[in-house]
Amino acid sequence: MYAQTETAQGDLRGISGSPGVVSGPVRVILGPDEFGKLQRGEILVAPLTNPSWTPLFAIASAVITEVGGILSHGAIVAREYGIPAVMSVPGATHNLSDGQMITVDGNRGMVLVEGGET
Template identity: 55%
Template structure:
């Protein structure tokens, strides 16, 4: 099992399949319960938070868009995880701990 670390920006623990989203053209790939994995978010990404079990980004901190919206939706978020978009592939199971700032990769998510 691989553990990645970042900034715990929204507390809680959630499990789900990784869904790497590169931009708005990928939004239709996202399903309820997926873990949103991306470089960053902006207001256009907000609808995905209503479906996500958790959020993991490469950039951002406690006052970033992803952190604020994740807290509003009550879902865990770990931000500032270096190279996470390149480190993960779709479908592998993740455990996101927004209180500890960790992302545990279980199964085939790691390349």
């Protein structure tokens, strides 16, 4: 299940998984061997999440995944933790990079890239 896609300004669009708006630096995490890289306040960008990823939600300020929807693990846990989430953003782990400043708008299912370019 994918939403689409990219806006004209380079911002990314997905599905709202959890409401709220947060700005911060990106941290791309591709698998469990990278869990230790996430720092408090960073925005977690991942291909997907499952229960083993749950502890990261206590550290992240927001979550973006490439797959999933409103009933996916990532969306449900983000709502439980009260952090914004945008799901089903194709290519997020490739189009966003560590340290890049973005705004996650979980109300609209948008990822706004500072400077407007991914």
